[in-house]
Amino acid sequence: MTDDKNNPDRIAAVMREHVGLMNSVVPWGNEIGFEVTQVERGHVWGRQPWSEKLVGDPDTGVIHGGVITTFLDNLSGMACTAAMTRLRFVATIDLRIDYMRPAEKGLDIIGEAECYRVTKSVCFTRAWAYHGTRDKLIATSAGTFAINKPRFDGGKKDA
């Protein structure tokens, strides 16, 4: 356990262990009803089930874009945390969502987010939402996230 601190996958492993907890403590996440299914270093997967109360177009039963934004924003933020070697949380600076095609009524949406670059204070992400596989894209996103410095650090300034 002593050399665990130097393992770059340590944070991802901790997140994997606590996925249930992370899912349950976000009220708006609970309302939308998505779950995180897999966490690797800098890469997070999730599932957003279809539900009547998320419908944005009552004529077709298509889920509202805001649901996908919420989903990809959350997964992207988690991918940032999973990309770091020390536990740090992030705040979204900006997020761009491109809608490729409407999600189909009744089908689960799979979400996948990747943090591909971490600098001292900013993380960069890409994310995808699709049915089944990535060749059936519903939306893609590009985001930037600010890394929050820990508020309680025993009085020591974080380098």
Place this chain on the structure above:
Amino acid sequence: MNPNLTNPRADEVDAILKRVPFAQTLGMRCEIMGDEMTAILPFQEKLIGNVNIRALHGGAIASFLELTAMLQVFLISDMPRPPRPINITIDYLRQGHAKDLYARAFVMKMGRRMASVRAEAWQENRADPVSAIVAHFMVAQD
């Protein structure tokens, strides 16, 4: 519910809000005077994203702004249905506190096929927006 229904489209905006399940899930409403619309998202516990600092979830704010932008396009157009979104870019400018959120949208360009819209959400001070989006919508009838 609207204080002023001189704009016949205002009734339709209200009808959409009542008919769209996700708008009901969010719990937003709109007040319309002429072509000017203010969207209101009353604070509710379910909108929280971070329980420690009691901040609104960015996804809830983005959803609210996207709906506001969409309804503003609908309000000033003669489209039979709300427009389809092509993309949105959202800037998170400051933390959304556990309070009511307001938004207004400005249609920068209304073309024959596409509309470009900017929308801002604020809490106590309109000059200090919480978040802003730029969104593009398909307005072509097909």
